[in-house]
Amino acid sequence: MDFNYTDTQLEIREAVGKLCAEFGNEYWRNCEIEGSYPEKFVQAMTDAGWLAALIPQEYGGSGLGVMEGCVILEEVNHSGGNGAACHAQMYTMASILNHGSDEQKQRILPRVADGSLRLQAFGVTEPDAGSNTLQIKTFAQKVNGGYVINGQKIWTSRYMQSHMYVLITRTTPVQEVKKKTDGLTLFVVDIAKAGKSLKARPIRTMLNHHTNEVFIENLEVSDEDRIGEEGQGFRYLVDTLNSERLLVASESLGDGKWFIDQASRYASERVVFDRPIGRNQGIQFPISKAHMNLTAAELMRNKAATLYDAGVPSANETSIAKYLATEASWEAAEACMTTFGGYGVATEYNVERKWKEARLFRTAPLSNNLILAQVAQHALGMPRSY
Numbered sequence: 255m256d257f258n259y260t261d262t263q264l265e266i267r268e269a270v271g272k273l274c275a276e277f278g279n280e281y282w283r284n285c286e287i288e289g290s291y292p293e294k295f296v297q298a299m300t301d302a303g304w305l306a307a308l309i310p311q312e313y314g315g316s317g318l319g320v321m322e323g324c325v326i327l328e329e330v331n332h333s334g335g336n337g338a339a340c341h342a343q344m345y346t347m348a349s350i351l352n353h354g355s356d357e358q359k360q361r362i363l364p365r366v367a368d369g370s371l372r373l374q375a376f377g378v379t380e381p382d383a384g385s386n387t388l389q390i391k392t393f394a395q396k397v398n399g400g401y402v403i404n405g406q407k408i409w410t411s412r413y414m415q416s417h418m419y420v421l422i423t424r425t426t427p428v429q430e431v432k433k434k435t436d437g438l439t440l441f442v443v444d445i446a447k448a449g450k451s452l453k454a455r456p457i458r459t460m461l462n463h464h465t466n467e468v469f470i471e472n473l474e475v476s477d478e479d480r481i482g483e484e485g486q487g488f489r490y491l492v493d494t495l496n497s498e499r500l501l502v503a504s505e506s507l508g509d510g511k512w513f514i515d516q517a518s519r520y521a522s523e524r525v526v527f528d529r530p531i532g533r534n535q536g537i538q539f540p541i542s543k544a545h546m547n548l549t550a551a552e553l554m555r556n557k558a559a560t561l562y563d564a565g566v567p568s569a570n571e572t573s574i575a576k577y578l579a580t581e582a583s584w585e586a587a588e589a590c591m592t593t594f595g596g597y598g599v600a601t602e603y604n605v606e607r608k609w610k611e612a613r614l615f616r617t618a619p620l621s622n623n624l625i626l627a628q629v630a631q632h633a634l635g636m637p638r639s640y
């Protein structure tokens with residue numbers, strides 16, 4: 255059991271920190287005020303090779319593990335930035351890497367690695383199915399040489415900033431399969447090629463998150479666009495989403511550390527009633543508590559990511575890490591908001607921006623309620639509740 259980060263991980267932390275220092279709070283605040291995508295930051299991350307960290311060297315990436323990916327995104331959020339702008343470029347490609355054909359890997363991965371192809375959207379959620387992915391209705395009808403897809407997705411983030419995206423569909427209706435997890439199929443879709451058969455409408459949200467409704471009408475894809483075997487898409491999806499959970503847990507840890515830095519500094523400086531507010535235990539203790547919970551969540555994240563990289567089944571550990579990190583981060587966000595008093599809601603202090611970002615991760619991807627339900631069932635053997 256080794257609790258230390260490796261030299262490589264420490265070097266990554268330092269290098270990513272340096273890059274992020276060029277994109278300070280003002281940059282992120284302006285992106286939010288304008289509602290603009292942080293294009294310069296994403297390009298800098300791409301140019302530095304960080305978004306290709308998990309792609310094997312034979313396809314032009316660095317061949318690092320998920321643990322290193324976690325360190326990268328944690329550092330982005332710890333700096334005050336928002337890794338959600340580009341995190342999917344890291345994990346969406348995993349469905350192709352792990353389950354795609356050799357032709358797909360050769361055609362797509364080197365371009366994802368050099369940044370000429372953005373594959374950073376994943377169309378899973380649908381309006382009527384919500385958290386119950388097995389009830390999705392988007393349907394891919396088999397035709398000669400390919401499929402014709404019809405349906406609707408919601409919350410497809412970074413679709414407008416992607417050249418291709420990964421889409422999950424049903425190829426057998428849920429009523430006709432033995433196991434509900436059967437009959438789902440993944441496709442990699444070329445957005446420009448799709449033309450008018452894909453229509454996207456941005457959803458305005460409380461935070462600067464570029465997410466969309468996507469309407470799919472008679473979208474023609476070829477057999478070569480299918481990822482892996484027909485009907486096995488759910489299995490591939492779960493596998494990809496496990497790495498997503500670890501990366502999101504890491505962004506939450508980074509957010510949490512940012513809140514603790516800000517709150518402890520401000521609490522030591524701000525004088526009210528002739529003393530620093532941090533001398534009041536009502537201010538001090540919530541910050542300490544959140545710091546301790548973040549420290550525990552970090553250990554769990556490290557364990558889950560280490561198991562994942564070793565190829566050991568770790569769905570429970572991954573879910574627990576996502577839950578603990580996002581809850582601890584939210585606790586830190588609340589403590590920070592309280593510490594800043596009225597200034598917490600003033601945009602120039604950045605607390606409200608990070609507070610909104612921290613809240614999202616309790617809901618997406620995968621709501622924490624669903625994690626509690628899964629842990630009850632899979633780790634504790636209780637009856638399935640969902």
Ligand SMILES: Cc1cc2nc3c(=O)[nH]c(=O)nc-3n(C[C@H](O)[C@H](O)[C@H](O)COP(=O)(O)OP(=O)(O)OC[C@H]3O[C@@H](n4cnc5c(N)ncnc54)[C@H](O)[C@@H]3O)c2cc1C
Nearest residue numbers: 376377378379384385409410411465618619620621623640
């Ligand atoms: C900003 C944003 C970006 C997103 N990006 C993407 C994306 O890129 N791609 C994508 O596919 N999806 C994306 N999502 C969707 C996200 O994963 C879902 O919002 C999330 O999984 C919850 O689904 P829902 O919103 O339909 O909530 P619902 O399923 O309608 O649930 C509503 C509430 O009820 C709770 N609930 C439901 N059933 C149960 C139960 N059985 N037990 C206990 N509680 C329950 C849920 O936990 C939740 O709190 C995004 C969402 C947001 C808000």
